[in-house]
Amino acid sequence: MKTLNLLRIAAVQVAVAMGVASCNTDTPEDEKDDENNNRPAQGLVVKLGCTGEYAGNGDGKDLYYVQAFCVEDSGKYDRYAHGLFSVTDSMKVTLEPGAKYLFKATVVKEGTERIAHSEGKNGYMMYGAPFMAELTNGFVYTESFGESAIGSGEAETTAPKKGVFMRPNLGRYYGESEIYTANDSIGGKVDIELLKTYFGIKLTAENFKEGKLCVEMEGAPEMVMEYPVTEFSATFSLANPAEAFRTDWKGVGEYTFDYSETVKIIASTMDEDGNKTPVGSTEVEMKRNTARPLRIILPKDENGFNITIDDEDMIVDDEVVEF
DSSP: OHHHHHHHHHHHHHHHHHHOOOOOSGGGGOOOOOTTTOOOSSSSEEEEEEEETTOOSSSSSSSEEEEEEEOOOOOOOOEEEEEESOGGGGOOEETTTTOOEEEEEEEEEEHHBBBBBEEEEEEEEEOTTTTTBBBBBOBBBBHHHHHHSGGOOEEEOOSSOOEESSOOOOOOOEOOOOOOOOOOGGGGEEEEEEEEEEEEEEEEEOOOOSSSSEETTTTOOOEEEEOOEEEEEEEEEEOHHHHHHHHHHHEEEEEEOOEEHHHHHHEEEOOSSSEEEEEEEEEEEEETTTTTEEEOOOOSSSSSEEEEOOOOOOOOGGOOOOO
């Protein structure tokens, strides 16, 4: 898997080397130009902000990836610019006055440490999915960037487990702005409302007396409990953050918690030699921004097993918490 990660990042490095700007300062006016960066010579500088369910911690570990699209009168979206940031004050973009724009963004908590990365050819750190971009803390004005990864759950992680997962063990946010017309008279700031696009699992094992209990979930890193530990909690990204946002976002400051994904859970015991013995499976509905308690009851003999879903302990919509 490590070889796969390095190959994926190397491929992105080649693409970025063909279309990335060489810049690492805070404002577009101070960015260094090169022949591949098509930033307008003059324009309206607009500050981008993250609102909604996201509250940054200001320690520089979260990563913010933003894509800007120019919106034609026909409704067609043309790729305009993109950028990866660890400093929100650097999220400033130069726009053509009178033109209409749409912004998409995703945030990974502690992304600088948890997303696979290596040094890029331009001297910046290159990060893998869901970013596929260099950390320049500035926008690159180009049409040469992919649109699918930002809204997909797939991520290349280095911690807590290395690999490529559709439901990685990450806290993830996704959002889109309303269409914005670049105009001095209406101010120079655009807010991108972000929703949490992750869920929690709280596992409790009963009749677990020895060895290891392994719990597999579709698209996610394996969860392992080793006796005497009998409880486990973790956060996982949804497989489709963009769809979760479009389902639950109802307007500025208004959102629901309706989006869910049904996933298969498989439990196995593991002996000291690493041999697994399946003990059961079930399908479970995982709702956005909700912790799902699961009680895994191991058999006392050879004839029984079940996974109990404790619905009465679910975190209901009006009691959503950060887990």
